[in-house]
Amino acid sequence: MGNTSSMLTQYDIEEVQQHCNGAFSQQEIVSLYQRFFQLDRKGGGFISAEEFLSVPEFAVNPLSQRLLRMLDGLNFKEFVAFLSAFSPRACLQQKIEFIFRVYDSDCNGKVTYSDVLNILRDLTGQFISEQQREVG
Amino acid sequence: MPWRETRKQMGGWPSCFGLRGEETEQVWRKRGRDSDTKPPKKPSKSRRKRIQFAENEEDDEALKMSTTGTLKPSSSELDLDRPNIEDYLPSGSSIQQEPDGKLRLRDLLDISPTLTEAAGAIVDDSFTRCFKSNSPEPWNWNIYLFPLWCFGVVFRYFILFPLRVIVLTLGWIIFLSSYIPVHFLLKGHEKLRRKLERLLVELICSFFVASWTGVVKYHGPRPSMRPNQVFVANHTSMIDFIILEQMTAFSVIMQKHAGWVGLLQSTILESVGCIWFNRTESKDREIVARKLREHVQGADNPLLIFPEGTCVNNHYTVMFKKGAFELGCSVCPIAIKYNKIFVDAFWNSRKQSFTKHLLQLMTSWAVVCDVWYLEPQNLKPGETPIEFAERVRDIISARAGLKKVPWDGYLKHSRPSPKHRERKQQSFADSVLRRLEEK
Numbered sequence: 250m251g252n253t254s255s256m257l258t259q260y261d262i263e264e265v266q267q268h269c270n271g272a273f274s275q276q277e278i279v280s281l282y283q284r285f286f287q288l289d290r291k292g293g294g295f296i297s298a299e300e301f302l303s304v305p306e307f308a309v310n311p312l313s314q315r316l317l318r319m320l321d322g323l324n325f326k327e328f329v330a331f332l333s334a335f336s337p338r339a340c341l342q343q344k345i346e347f348i349f350r351v352y353d354s355d356c357n358g359k360v361t362y363s364d365v366l367n368i369l370r371d372l373t374g375q376f377i378s379e380q381q382r383e384v385g
Numbered sequence: 386m387p388w389r390e391t392r393k394q395m396g397g398w399p400s401c402f403g404l405r406g407e408e409t410e411q412v413w414r415k416r417g418r419d420s421d422t423k424p425p426k427k428p429s430k431s432r433r434k435r436i437q438f439a440e441n442e443e444d445d446e447a448l449k450m451s452t453t454g455t456l457k458p459s460s461s462e463l464d465l466d467r468p469n470i471e472d473y474l475p476s477g478s479s480i481q482q483e484p485d486g487k488l489r490l491r492d493l494l495d496i497s498p499t500l501t502e503a504a505g506a507i508v509d510d511s512f513t514r515c516f517k518s519n520s521p522e523p524w525n526w527n528i529y530l531f532p533l534w535c536f537g538v539v540f541r542y543f544i545l546f547p548l549r550v551i552v553l554t555l556g557w558i559i560f561l562s563s564y565i566p567v568h569f570l571l572k573g574h575e576k577l578r579r580k581l582e583r584l585l586v587e588l589i590c591s592f593f594v595a596s597w598t599g600v601v602k603y604h605g606p607r608p609s610m611r612p613n614q615v616f617v618a619n620h621t622s623m624i625d626f627i628i629l630e631q632m633t634a635f636s637v638i639m640q641k642h643a644g645w646v647g648l649l650q651s652t653i654l655e656s657v658g659c660i661w662f663n664r665t666e667s668k669d670r671e672i673v674a675r676k677l678r679e680h681v682q683g684a685d686n687p688l689l690i691f692p693e694g695t696c697v698n699n700h701y702t703v704m705f706k707k708g709a710f711e712l713g714c715s716v717c718p719i720a721i722k723y724n725k726i727f728v729d730a731f732w733n734s735r736k737q738s739f740t741k742h743l744l745q746l747m748t749s750w751a752v753v754c755d756v757w758y759l760e761p762q763n764l765k766p767g768e769t770p771i772e773f774a775e776r777v778r779d780i781i782s783a784r785a786g787l788k789k790v791p792w793d794g795y796l797k798h799s800r801p802s803p804k805h806r807e808r809k810q811q812s813f814a815d816s817v818l819r820r821l822e823e824k
Contacts, residue, residue, distance in 0.1 A: 284508060287517070304513060305796045306506035309805040311813075312499050320507075335504045348496060368496060373814035 257282055268326050272333035272343075281332070285325050295322050311372050315351055512792045515701040518733045541748050549596040549747050556592025560585055564653070582656035583634035583686065589653075590631040593624075597728075598751040601628055605758030608633045608717065610686055614761065615677075617709050618719035619781050620691035621699040622732035623739060624746070625721055628756065630657075635689035636680065638662060638673070646739055657686060674708055681712050692774065695794035698731040699723050702787045703794040705778050711770035717761040718777050720785035724753040735797075757784050 262275050273281070288296045288304070298317045302308045310316075323331060333339055334347035352360045352368055525534035564585050571578035594601065608616060616635060618625060623646075626637060636658040641647055650659070660680065662673045680688055692705035699722065710716060723730040728749035732742045746752055759780055764773050782789050793801075 281508070287513065288507075301507070302800060304506050304510045305792055305801045306510045306512060307503055309801050309809065310499060310503045310506065311806055311810050312496065312503060313806075316500075316503050332504060332508065335501065344497070348500070351496065351500065372496070372499065373810050373817065 265326050265329050269330045269333035269336075270343075272336040272339050273329060277336075278329060281329055282325065285328055295324050296320070296328070312351065312368075315354060315368075315371065318354070319350065511701070511790045512796060515697050515703055515790055515792070516733065516735075516797065517698060518729060518731050518736065541750065545598075545750075546748050549598070553592060553596040553747075556589055556596070560589040560592070568656070579656065586634050586653060586657055587631060590627045593627050594631050594752075597624075597746045597749070599628065600751055600753045601631070601756060602754075603632060603756045603758070608635075608687060608758060612685065613681060613714040614687050614717055615681060615709055615712060615714055616687055616689045616717045616719055617692050617705070617777060617781075618689065618721055619699075619702050619785060619787065620693045620696050621721065621723060622696055622730050622742065624730060624732075624752070625691070626689070628721070628754065629689060629719065632756075634686055636660075636686050637689045638677070642739070644738075644740075660688075670708070677708065678712055681714050687717075693794050695797055696732050696734060697794065698733075699725075700787060701790045702778055702782050703790055703792055705774040707770040707774050710764070710774045710777070713764075715761040715763045716773075716777055718759040718781045718784075720755075720757040720759060720781045722755050722785040722787070724755075727751045727753045730754070755785075759784060 257279060262278050265278050266273065266275065285296065288300050290300060291297070298321055301317060301320060302313070307313055320328075320331060334343050349360060352364050354364060354367060525531045564582065567578060567581045567585070571581070610633075616629075618629065626639075629635060630637075634657050637654065638660040639650065639654075639662075641650060641661045641663065650661075658680070660673065660676045663669050677688070677690075690709040692707075692709045693703050694706050695703070697703055728746060728751070730746070730752060732739065737745070762773070762777055762780070764770070768776070778789060781787070
């Protein structure tokens with residue numbers, strides 16, 4: 250892996266920082282950039298679902314499919330914006346918004362009872378019956 | 386000065402963003418540890434669960450799960466990777482605490498631990514780290530250092546490299562001119578022919594090592610030619626085999642390659658008695674297991690196995706395959722550690738062909754490594770082969786200063802089986818159900 254931080258200028262970094270509302274410091278953005286290129290093996294400027302799934306720790310996560318839907322085709326700026334909810338500098342509101350977006354799989358702005366059931370189904374797989382889920 | 390590695394856990398921990406993998410300790414100190422470099426991804430109320438996977442085969446007994454930290458600190462290593470991440474961990478939340486009391490809607494809705502794990506995996510994961518080739522720090526960025534470096538390049542490529550090629554060619558000539566007569570003329574005298582062929586294989590391996598200016602230090606008692614033993618070593622590159630073969634004519638189990646390497650494998654390595662396998666064949670495993678057993682009981686030269694199954698970058702070890710550990714014989718571990726300063730010996734088979742890798746080695750200054758022959762281990766009563774494999778991996782990693790990673794090396798080529806995800810789902814479901822009943 251070469252020295253990719255030389256490809257990011259100060260302007261680029263600041264632009265990305267603005268896009269994610271200052272959730273990451275400049276060094277963090279540089280590291281994320283290197284990671285982005287490490288994952289993006291085909292060099293298309295975005296990470297495909299296949300490339301995400303090649304990280305075994307991500308592939309075994311029960312919510313990986315949902316996250317993949319949100320992550321598909323993101324370029325670097327959007328990638329950083331996506332991850333900004335996980336930064337300790339992000340406020341609680343942002344984190345809750347993120348969780349809401351994960352729940353809201355049909356992207357209609359509302360989380361309904363069936364959305365909640367769907368998430369629970371993802372998390373527990375076939376180890377819990379429908380009724381038990383509803384009771385819960 | 387060794388950087389003490391004091392992380393309790395590894396793998397999947399969000400990497401400290403401020404560092405590139407290659408930075409040295411001094412540069413890190415200069416930068417200072419300010420708050421910028423804290424791992425930024427955890428929502429404040431997250432809990433982390435560490436699950437260790439041990440998938441060696443499709444059977445269920447291969448799955449092991451523990452919710453505590455998976456790795457012991459390895460203090461003998463110069464850790465160029467990350468600083469002391471312990472500083473950044475939220476206190477006391479490294480072990481999944483079973484939530485007590487009534488099942489509240491909030492607990493069901495709180496998916497932040499799972500999300501955090503996913504984001505952690507996206508940002509940095511232990512598996513990709515194992516196969517990252519670390520290019521050496523460039524030091525030629527200065528007006529007076531650059532000519533020095535240029536001089537070094539010229540010396541390496543135009544003086545050392547031709548010399549080495551000459552040495553290697555000479556070696557091959559000597560080898561072939563002795564091997565071919567021995568092979569054909571001594572057809573009747575099997576024992577003598579075997580002995581001579583093995584000596585010749587050791588000779589050509591020494592020539593190979595000389596052609597990279599290999600400085601290999603062997604520690605520990607040399608392997609003895611006894612039956613009922615098997616040697617295992619960690620794997621960084623195909624040259625591991627050459628370095629070990631130089632000392633003892635092991636028989637080896639290898640993946641059959643294409644090209645000139647495959648040609649060498651089928652002709653010369655036959656004399657030391659080799660077993661071939663094909664990673665992509667699923668039925669292959671039983672055939673190979675049988676061949677292994679036959680060899681251990683029958684042949685007179687010991688077998689060398691690389692239980693990781695793939696090349697790893699000499700900073701980590703991936704899970705060992707249990708095939709070598711259920712043969713019912715004693716297992717002698719060998720630890721190999723290369724010195725990065727001279728050349729990075731990791732063969733990243735995704736990035737380079739073996740020929741390119743060899744050329745890279747031949748145009749570097751030297752290949753410096755340490756080989757430790759460790760004490761033979763036996764299966765303890767009541768120990769399963771997988772536990773045995775893990776124990777031997779502990780020994781090798783501790784000796785060579787490598788970090789252990791709970792992944793199967795074959796995940797390089799395939800996806801993890803859905804069983805792992807189901808395990809996670811099952812544990813979550815169980816905890817939910819249990820608390821439902823407590824209501």
